[in-house]
Amino acid sequence: DQQVKQNSPSLSVQEGRISILNCDYTNSMFDYFLWYKKYPAEGPTFLISISSIKDKNEDGRFTVFLNKSAKHLSLHIVPSQPGDSAVYFCAASGYNFNKFYFGSGTKLNVKP
Amino acid sequence: DSGVTQTPKHLITATGQRVTLRCSPRSGDLSVYWYQQSLDQGLQFLIQYYNGEERAKGNILERFSAQQFPDLHSELNLSSLELGDSALYFCASSVEARDQPQHFGDGTRLSIL
Numbered sequence: 001d002q003q004v005k006q007n008s009p010s011l012s013v014q015e016g017r018i019s020i021l022n023c024d025y026t027n028s029m030f031d032y033f034l035w036y037k038k039y040p041a042e043g044p045t046f047l048i049s050i051s052s053i054k055d056k057n058e059d060g061r062f063t064v065f066l067n068k069s070a071k072h073l074s075l076h077i078v079p080s081q082p083g084d085s086a087v088y089f090c091a092a093s094g095y096n097f098n099k100f101y102f103g104s105g106t107k108l109n110v111k112p
Numbered sequence: 113d114s115g116v117t118q119t120p121k122h123l124i125t126a127t128g129q130r131v132t133l134r135c136s137p138r139s140g141d142l143s144v145y146w147y148q149q150s151l152d153q154g155l156q157f158l159i160q161y162y163n164g165e166e167r168a169k170g171n172i173l174e175r176f177s178a179q180q181f182p183d184l185h186s187e188l189n190l191s192s193l194e195l196g197d198s199a200l201y202f203c204a205s206s207v208e209a210r211d212q213p214q215h216f217g218d219g220t221r222l223s224i225l
Contacts, residue, residue, distance in 0.1 A: 004154065034212050043114060043202055043216025044155070089154060093212070099168055100212060102147075102154040 003027045004092050006103035013110050019077040021106050023090035026071065030092040030101075035064060035075045038087045038105070047088075048075070080110045115139060118203050118217035126225050130191040133222070135203030137184055138215045143167070144186040145204040145213045146178055155202060161186055162209035190222070198224045 005024045013019045021035075031052045036044035050057040050064045050073070057064050063076045077084055087105040115138030123131055137144050142163045147155040157170030161180035172178075175193075180186040190197060201220045204213030 002154070006154075009152075032212070036216075041218065043116070043204070043218050045114070045216065046212065046214055049212065091155075091212070096210070099157055099160075099170055100145075101157065104152065104154040 002104075003030075004090060004101045004103040006088075006090060006106050008106050009104070010107040010109070013080045013108065015082055015110055015112050016079045019075075019080045019084065019108055019110065021075040021077075021088050021090075021108065023073045023075075023103055024071060025073075025092050025101075027092070027094075027101075028071065029094050031095040032093045033064070033066060033073050034091045034093075034100070035062075036089045036091065036102075037084075038089065044089055077108075080108075082110050082112050084108060085110045114215040114217065115141075116203060116205050116215050116217035118201075118220050120220060121218065122221050122223070124223045124225060125193060127193055127195060129193050130189065131193065131222065133188040133190070133201050133203075133220045135186045135188070135205075135217060137186070137203075137205030141205035141207050141215065142184060143206045143209050143211060144180055144184070145206075146172075146186070146188050147202040147204065147213075149200040149202060149219075150196075150198075158188070160209075167209050193224050195224050198222055 038044040117136040146158040158172040160168040206214040
């Protein structure tokens with residue numbers, strides 16, 4: 001049972017434009033959400049997180065939005081750069097942080 | 113460089129065999145996580161250890177086992193291997209038990225023939 005879903009396997013964006021990656025979850029007990037970036041032949045790298053007490057968290061060009069009522073989060077990258085081309089995974093956990101559930105990933109291609 | 117070392121990078125073996133995957137966490141990290149990524153799937157959480165003790169268990173098969181040693185490195189043992197066990201196995205580490213998996217290794221690709 002996939003508790004975290006990324007329904008778009010891929011996304012293509014022009015350099016300088018906004019990239020929006022989406023993630024949905026089904027478990028209302030999830031309390032903490034994360035995004036990871038993964039380049040080929042490497043492990044994922046932690047990017048940004050948000051707890052359920054907030055609806056937005058910003059770190060430079062990366063902003064994560066959380067809509068708890070819709071059980072939806074999104075990652076905005078502005079402006080997108082070719083180096084952002086990677087697979088992005090969202091993940092979620094309950095308050096006790098003992099299990100993190102990952103989505104299947106979205107492959108972002110930023111075209112120069 | 114995440115500081116997490118996984119060996120071997122690639123492993124090819126046959127059904128019914130047993131293999132051991134090794135992970136050395138980032139220096140200073142006490143918590144180790146194991147994940148399995150099958151083709152086009154997300155990362156499936158297998159198990160977490162913190163300072164030598166099992167902390168959390170995910171969808172880990174009974175044929176699989178893991179442990180964390182006093183020097184904090186961890187091993188994932190996979191036995192009676194089946195074709196469906198072919199996957200990328202990632203290890204991650206973090207400082208505390210209640211941290212997200214912070215630093216990932218580059219993974220071990222296991223191919224079952």
